[in-house]
Amino acid sequence: AQTVTQSQPEMSVQEAETVTLSCTYDTSENNYYLFWYKQPPSRQMILVIRQEAYKQQNATENRFSVNFQKAAKSFSLKISDSQLGDTAMYFCAFIPMDSNYQLIWGAGTKLIIKP
Amino acid sequence: DTGVSQDPRHKITKRGQNVTFRCDPISEHNRLYWYRQTLGQGPEFLTYFQNEAQLEKSRLLSDRFSAERPKGSFSTLEIQRTEQGDSAMYLCASSSGTGQETQYFGPGTRLLVL
Numbered sequence: 001a002q003t004v005t006q007s008q009p010e011m012s013v014q015e016a017e018t019v020t021l022s023c024t025y026d027t028s029e030n031n032y033y034l035f036w037y038k039q040p041p042s043r044q045m046i047l048v049i050r051q052e053a054y055k056q057q058n059a060t061e062n063r064f065s066v067n068f069q070k071a072a073k074s075f076s077l078k079i080s081d082s083q084l085g086d087t088a089m090y091f092c093a094f095i096p097m098d099s100n101y102q103l104i105w106g107a108g109t110k111l112i113i114k115p
Numbered sequence: 116d117t118g119v120s121q122d123p124r125h126k127i128t129k130r131g132q133n134v135t136f137r138c139d140p141i142s143e144h145n146r147l148y149w150y151r152q153t154l155g156q157g158p159e160f161l162t163y164f165q166n167e168a169q170l171e172k173s174r175l176l177s178d179r180f181s182a183e184r185p186k187g188s189f190s191t192l193e194i195q196r197t198e199q200g201d202s203a204m205y206l207c208a209s210s211s212g213t214g215q216e217t218q219y220f221g222p223g224t225r226l227l228v229l
Binding site: 004033035037043044045046047050091093095102103105106107108 | 148150155156157158159160163171206208216217218219220221222223
């Protein structure tokens with residue numbers, strides 16, 4: 001079975017600190033996409049960052065970056081200079097290329113940024 | 116690009132009633148997905164359309180659930196004879212199908228069955 005594990009149910013950090021959210025996944029596929037989505041309280045799911053498994057270079061989007069370790073099947077998200085607006089549930093997900101493109105999700109990490 | 120829209124945003128119904136939700140994907144996105152999300156959990160896949168064809172349905176999708184995507188544009192998700200266990204957020208997403216496979220989500224329809 002293909003699964004995603006987010007081992008941190010909840011994290012909290014002070015504003016402006018750096019925080020890393022962990023994600024591991026299990027698949028026998030070689031080609032897939034990985035995603036981090038953010039879901040603020042009572043608001044919609046927003047894409048934070050994506051990574052193609054065939055790319056060795058880690059994706060970066062402004063303050064958000066990933067550490068993709070394909071052999072270890074690890075895909076952590078680093079948020080630098082955290083802001084109050086980063087408070088949200090963060091979901092790790094991936095799409096194996098032969099799955100009819102359905103996302104396989106982790107259970108999420110609740111991130112709280114404290115002022 | 117106006118994003119994915121869903122209607123209604125909230126629905127309260129009594130057990131046994133039928134409800135229908137609508138999703139309008141990003142224009143020209145040929146793939147459309149329905150997910151269900153309960154509080155504190157990640158979304159669960161329900162079904163997937165490529166254009167007007169429904170290509171996959173989850174085992175979660177009982178006979179009381181039906182989805183359509185006429186003409187490959189908007190989609191509807193109907194739940195017949197609602198049960199309290201159907202209470203959840205129903206999310207719709209779309210993707211372009213051009214190989215990038217990023218799914219863009221709507222705001223969801225929150226269903227409460229009394």
